[in-house]
Amino acid sequence: MAHIDYFFATLSPYAYLAGTELEDIAAKHGATITYKPLDILALFARTGGTPPGERHPSRQAYRAQELTRHAKKRGVPFNLKPAHWPTNMAPSSYAVIAAQNAGGGDMGKLCHAILRSCWADEKDVADDAVIRACLTEAGFDPALADSGLLVGAETYARNLDEAVDKGAFGAPFYVVDTGQNFWGQDRLADLDQHLAGEL
Template sequence: MAHIDYYFSALSPFSYLAGTRLEEMAGRHGATITYKPLDIMALFPRTGGLPPGERHPVRNAYRAQDLPRQAKKAGMKLNLKPAHFPTNAAPSSYAVIAAQNAGGGHMGALVHGILRAVWAEDRDIAQEDVIRSCLEWAEFDPALADSGLLSGAETYAANLEEAVAAGVFGSPFYITDDGEKFWGQDRLDDLDMHLSGTL
């Protein structure tokens, strides 16, 4: 059975635009997924990147054109300047970690719900009520927002170190158990072909 390590930031618009295609693909191929939320702002300087606010204006201008195009292609609502960006992604990331450990809900729905809250609903994912509603929507116990904070913080930090060691430099980033790496929601078709053995 194939396995995918999914590294992502809860603040990433490109992870949002991936929707739940990863989960649908994994279902078709019988693959498992480990969700590894990480601190993207800490990842960038360690892997040669810059946060959007520090990038050259021409790069940000391209991003401002490309994101709406990608949203239109995906048929998804996107607010290019969300009300709560950037915000503290750690609390929602801890909730993802706790939910994965607890089981019983739908991880893809949880992750997408958190990302959608930022990029389509203008909600602040640093707020407990927002995190609880995302957990509940994905059929997890909302109380997970309050539990496992210490272990969540430890795993969140460990995910960053694992990502750097594995060659991750952006979000979303997918690594299969045979070492193939795919960066960006626009490489999900390539991942799909790889899992099917055609690429």
């Protein structure tokens, strides 16, 4: 049975556009997933990336076109300039970590609810009320938003170190225990084929 380490940021538009396809692929192949939210800006700094706002205008313009196209292809609502972006990723990331440790809910649904809150629903994912609503929607105890903060902070930092060690440099980034890495929601079909033994 394959295992996937899923490195992502709770503010990543590309992670939002991935939807819950990762979970569908994992279920299809009997693979397991560990969710590893991280500080994407810190990952960029450590791996030679540039934050979106600091990129050349031509790169920013292309990113805007690409995101809009992907959203249309996926058939999902998408706001290119959400009201609460950027915001503090730590609270929502800690909640994901606490939920994974607690179990009992749907992790894919939780991550997508948080991402959707930012990119489609104009909500601030640093707001405890928004985080609690996402936890509830995914079948978790909303009180997890207020628990395990120390463990969350330690795991969040460790996820960043592990991402760098495993070759991740963006989000979403999928690391399979077969030694194969896949970057971006537009590589999920490749991940599917790999798990099927075709790639």
